[in-house]
Amino acid sequence: MKKFCLLFGVALAAMLAPLLAQAAAPADLPENAAPGPTVILPNGQEVPYVVITKNLQKARNNLSPQTGTSAYVINNDAIDNLAQGPDTSFNDVLEQAPGVAQDSFGQTHVRGEHANLQYRLNGILLPEGISGFGQVLDSRIVQSSTLLTGALPAQYGFRTAGIVDVQTRGGSFENTGEAGLYGGGYDTIQPSLTYGGTEGALNYFLAGSHRTSNFGIEPPTPDPRPIHDHTEQNKGFGYFSYLLNPDNRLELIAGSSLSHFQIPDNPGQDPQFTLSGVSDYPSSQINERQFESNQYATFALQGTRDKFDYQIAPYLRYSEVHFRPDPVGDLIFNGIASDVLRTDQALGIQTDGSYRLDDRHTLRAGFLMQDESAVSDNHALVFSTFPTLATTPETIFDDHGKNALLYGLYLQDEWKITDKLTMNYGARFDELNAYLNEHQISPRIGLVYKVDGATTLHAGYARTFTPPPLELIAPSSIAVFANTTNKPTVTQDDPVKSERAHSFDAGVTHQLTDQIKLGLDAYYKISHNLLDEGQFGSALVFTPFNYQHGRIYGTEATISYDTKTFRAYANLAVSRAMGEHIVSAQFNFDDPAELAYINNNWVHLDHDQTYTASAGFSWRMLPKTTLDIDSIIGSGLRSGFANTSSLAPYGQVDLGLTEDLDLFPHDKTQLRFSIVNLFDEVYELRNGSGIGVGAPQWGPRRGFFIGVTQGF
Numbered sequence: 001m002k003k004f005c006l007l008f009g010v011a012l013a014a015m016l017a018p019l020l021a022q023a024a025a026p027a028d029l030p031e032n033a034a035p036g037p038t039v040i041l042p043n044g045q046e047v048p049y050v051v052i053t054k055n056l057q058k059a060r061n062n063l064s065p066q067t068g069t070s071a072y073v074i075n076n077d078a079i080d081n082l083a084q085g086p087d088t089s090f091n092d093v094l095e096q097a098p099g100v101a102q103d104s105f106g107q108t109h110v111r112g113e114h115a116n117l118q119y120r121l122n123g124i125l126l127p128e129g130i131s132g133f134g135q136v137l138d139s140r141i142v143q144s145s146t147l148l149t150g151a152l153p154a155q156y157g158f159r160t161a162g163i164v165d166v167q168t169r170g171g172s173f174e175n176t177g178e179a180g181l182y183g184g185g186y187d188t189i190q191p192s193l194t195y196g197g198t199e200g201a202l203n204y205f206l207a208g209s210h211r212t213s214n215f216g217i218e219p220p221t222p223d224p225r226p227i228h229d230h231t232e233q234n235k236g237f238g239y240f241s242y243l244l245n246p247d248n249r250l251e252l253i254a255g256s257s258l259s260h261f262q263i264p265d266n267p268g269q270d271p272q273f274t275l276s277g278v279s280d281y282p283s284s285q286i287n288e289r290q291f292e293s294n295q296y297a298t299f300a301l302q303g304t305r306d307k308f309d310y311q312i313a314p315y316l317r318y319s320e321v322h323f324r325p326d327p328v329g330d331l332i333f334n335g336i337a338s339d340v341l342r343t344d345q346a347l348g349i350q351t352d353g354s355y356r357l358d359d360r361h362t363l364r365a366g367f368l369m370q371d372e373s374a375v376s377d378n379h380a381l382v383f384s385t386f387p388t389l390a391t392t393p394e395t396i397f398d399d400h401g402k403n404a405l406l407y408g409l410y411l412q413d414e415w416k417i418t419d420k421l422t423m424n425y426g427a428r429f430d431e432l433n434a435y436l437n438e439h440q441i442s443p444r445i446g447l448v449y450k451v452d453g454a455t456t457l458h459a460g461y462a463r464t465f466t467p468p469p470l471e472l473i474a475p476s477s478i479a480v481f482a483n484t485t486n487k488p489t490v491t492q493d494d495p496v497k498s499e500r501a502h503s504f505d506a507g508v509t510h511q512l513t514d515q516i517k518l519g520l521d522a523y524y525k526i527s528h529n530l531l532d533e534g535q536f537g538s539a540l541v542f543t544p545f546n547y548q549h550g551r552i553y554g555t556e557a558t559i560s561y562d563t564k565t566f567r568a569y570a571n572l573a574v575s576r577a578m579g580e581h582i583v584s585a586q587f588n589f590d591d592p593a594e595l596a597y598i599n600n601n602w603v604h605l606d607h608d609q610t611y612t613a614s615a616g617f618s619w620r621m622l623p624k625t626t627l628d629i630d631s632i633i634g635s636g637l638r639s640g641f642a643n644t645s646s647l648a649p650y651g652q653v654d655l656g657l658t659e660d661l662d663l664f665p666h667d668k669t670q671l672r673f674s675i676v677n678l679f680d681e682v683y684e685l686r687n688g689s690g691i692g693v694g695a696p697q698w699g700p701r702r703g704f705f706i707g708v709t710q711g712f
Helices: 002-024 049-061 076-080 090-094 327-334 592-598
Strands: 038-040 046-048 069-075 100-102 108-110 117-121 124-126 142-150 162-168 176-184 188-199 202-213 231-245 248-262 289-305 308-324 336-356 361-383 393-416 421-433 437-450 455-466 499-511 516-535 542-562 566-582 611-622 625-634 650-661 669-676 684-687 696-698 703-711
Touching: 049 231, 049 289, 049 308, 069 076, 069 455, 069 499, 076 142, 090 142, 100 611, 100 625, 124 289, 124 308, 124 336, 142 455, 142 499, 142 516, 327 336, 327 361, 499 542, 566 592
Parallel strands: 117 162
Antiparallel strands: 038 046, 069 142, 100 108, 117 124, 142 162, 176 188, 176 703, 188 202, 202 231, 231 248, 248 289, 289 308, 308 336, 336 361, 361 393, 393 421, 421 437, 437 455, 455 499, 499 516, 516 542, 542 566, 566 611, 611 625, 625 650, 650 669, 669 703, 684 696
């Protein structure tokens, strides 16, 4: 790690030195420079602030082609028009996009895949953290969020089911902010604060929020008031941009998320084991908890000069999940009480550059290098089963750590073959050195054809290489649990492998009228060593495993209607996700019969949902009054032996009503009334059965909320 950090620093300094030298010199202003607010740069130049930042943003966008992909944009106006507005969790925001299915425990699934999402902030990779219940990103920091799916261009590697590229909010030229208070159902209270502005060449935006609620995660019962489900969540975010000259800027993004969760109880359960000295311990009094921590930061030099655009960005992230059991209750009901601590630290650098050769060709290239260190500590209380079942526990330590190096290189050319036809073709090389050493060359090609001003066709192919999430791999020393209540039925434990796949995608968008836009997209993916994740055992922490073969395919349709006073959208997705033959982490499967069935039959993945839909509208009924409706519908996730069954269909409708008030001459005041699950639909997301599903989970019951936001 020390050697990597040293090489990292030397390489970064070597790359930054000439660019910083260039940045310190005056540069020509754009020809379209217009009157407006100005800033004084460090070199003494006075430049138009708005024009310069727009040109730099355009240069950043030039680094990220979308040729051949499906792109769905949700901007901050669309977030404000959701029933809960900016207090909507970021996962719930994503679930309004086509092909995004709801799940429990803070999960969403895009196009029939488990996780495999890549998050980027202003085009910079946000390293993957340990999956938990809490959300790392706050919806109120989003200027716009683009979900890219399909056959991705060569610059996108590793996590490729979808790219969530968040353009963060920045400060306005005038220093302004908002203070908010939102709360209601489930004893929820959520204060928030944002503030941003410009001081000379420095632009900044800050956001923070705190949430306390008695609905932290989906409970195992449908009761309106879950037992032992309290949560405390804190989020902080900062964006800083410093203009060096009209062509270059430095950016710093930093964020933190700290969350505490009680694990909700399921009353009326029968004890399975006897603990010496304990005669009565109701399952409604079990006290399991989980702590989650995520911190991230990126520092970027971004700019443009003549035909060249670039961004160089070192980044880091620290992630921690700590599951604390109830030593008494877990032993009585499960035969094991595991104190599980997982930490993950990632340090890396990402570089991207584009060069316009001529009017027809734009070359893009870049690389990524990441050093990651993951630790998994499991201190388990178990009962001995030899020679007979004991009633006093013993402690077993099962601790592991691993360091991994990840590399990625890409080169691609965007070729405007004609005025109507554009092709983006290239390849990337990826290598992983972790539990296994693996690598792959992945060709990519995407085509866009503009039939006319209203209709656009796209198609693409991508070879993908998806490493397993290092932070979730916790190889167990199976032998240490021999003759205990945690002895696995299956003892095979092959290492988790990288997924290799071929992805195909084709679609069309059509602007039917000035207000109505239509979209249709189809995809097909063939996988070898398809990655999936499951929650095995009593600790609510996910573990990855591989199917030897996988296939995922489906179709998405979307329609939107947009006027000044009324906006509406609807999305429908049909998908199928199948796998066959478990080839890694087999010891997690307790039922040999189920494992044998999967190894000889194609089965549905546990998160496979045949039909997924979302819809909503925002109607400005009066000049200062807006009605917002959003909804999600699902045909039900998989359940039962080897996922051969599925749960009942469900739907949830949320309603919001906002009123703009003129309480102060120059500052906006807004009052919001929200109803979550308007019709109090009682629906089950999980019933505790299926591959890698450990407990039942129910959706939220109806809740009433009130919020007020005050600008200043």
